[in-house]
Amino acid sequence: MSVPAAMPQRPRLQDRVRVLLHRLDPPLVVASACILAILFGGSLYNSSFLSPHYLLQQLQVASFLGIVATGAMLVILLGHIDLSVPWTLATGAMLATGLAGSTLGGIASIPIALAVGAAIGLVNGLGVTVLRIPSMIFTLGVNAVLQGLMVLYTGGSAPPSSAAPIVRWMSDGQLLPGIPNAILVWAAVGAFAAVLLRATPFGRTVYAIGNRERAAYLSGMKVRRVVCLSFVLAGSASALAGLLLTGYAGKAFQGMGDTYLLPAIAAVVLGGTSIVGGRGSYAGTIIGTILIVLLQSMLAVMQMPDAGRQIIYGAVIFAMLLLYGRGRSGQA
Numbered sequence: 001m002s003v004p005a006a007m008p009q010r011p012r013l014q015d016r017v018r019v020l021l022h023r024l025d026p027p028l029v030v031a032s033a034c035i036l037a038i039l040f041g042g043s044l045y046n047s048s049f050l051s052p053h054y055l056l057q058q059l060q061v062a063s064f065l066g067i068v069a070t071g072a073m074l075v076i077l078l079g080h081i082d083l084s085v086p087w088t089l090a091t092g093a094m095l096a097t098g099l100a101g102s103t104l105g106g107i108a109s110i111p112i113a114l115a116v117g118a119a120i121g122l123v124n125g126l127g128v129t130v131l132r133i134p135s136m137i138f139t140l141g142v143n144a145v146l147q148g149l150m151v152l153y154t155g156g157s158a159p160p161s162s163a164a165p166i167v168r169w170m171s172d173g174q175l176l177p178g179i180p181n182a183i184l185v186w187a188a189v190g191a192f193a194a195v196l197l198r199a200t201p202f203g204r205t206v207y208a209i210g211n212r213e214r215a216a217y218l219s220g221m222k223v224r225r226v227v228c229l230s231f232v233l234a235g236s237a238s239a240l241a242g243l244l245l246t247g248y249a250g251k252a253f254q255g256m257g258d259t260y261l262l263p264a265i266a267a268v269v270l271g272g273t274s275i276v277g278g279r280g281s282y283a284g285t286i287i288g289t290i291l292i293v294l295l296q297s298m299l300a301v302m303q304m305p306d307a308g309r310q311i312i313y314g315a316v317i318f319a320m321l322l323l324y325g326r327g328r329s330g331q332a
Helices: 013-023 026-045 052-077 085-100 109-129 135-154 165-172 181-198 201-211 213-218 223-249 261-270 282-301 306-324
Strands: none
Touching: 026 282, 052 085, 052 181, 052 201, 052 223, 052 261, 052 282, 085 109, 085 135, 085 223, 085 261, 109 135, 109 165, 109 223, 165 181, 165 223, 181 201, 181 223, 181 282, 201 213, 201 223, 213 223, 261 282, 261 306, 282 306
16 A cells, blocks of 8 residues: 655745745845835925826936946946046037037937947956056046046037937937836836846856956956956946936036946945946846935935035945945856
């Protein structure tokens, strides 16, 4: 007589909760909780803080920062950093506005901005991979050179031409009723970045380089090529954000990218990307970007001066580095 097999036991509720908590990314949980806290606090200051119109407006503003943060994340995942963001953004916008003008509706401004950003990124990538100069030093120098070139190009003032119609439409138009096109552009850039990082050999190589560059090189990975391409994509993202910001503001201007460097890094780090590379997810960068924009809005409501905001961004980056900078590596 055969003995019936024992019925498999279902996992207990405590075990399920433990597994779920283990899978959750702590920075993502913390950042999401902070977003809810800011929304609640903002609604106490102003009842319109939670209105759909206001939230859509904040999402449109977040799209500029989100695109910059997309490029910044690619570089940070490698264990590098790009400090040329402010004037890459401004240079792409100013050259695209000045060179394209309103010819054919200014449609040439889009490829010009992307080409300028890619060229700057390529210079950064070659400086880091070929000249072996630390990315922090080299990109900071490139940023200073770009600033000087743009002052020379414009004579110290904003370009005389305003944003082209196509650029205004990309930023403020509504392909979908009620949703600014800038949000759709960010969604497209984000989808591209997410697929690139999670479903391609390029993405796996980026994480491998961030974990241990020498090991990635010895395993046969094209380290120099991937690092250069990452800087190229980061430069193109910054220039694209500058073009969208030009359409939002009406024209390009000096220093338009100065307020995007620290917030972009803070958004990436807040989203759980390790500042030393090798770990992070694009979903975290989205949450970090939204958190930074809502924090900016909240500080504006509280009339916090710009110096105070910069101190807060720096403190956030430092705190997240202490908490997660030495954590486990790997793809989130």
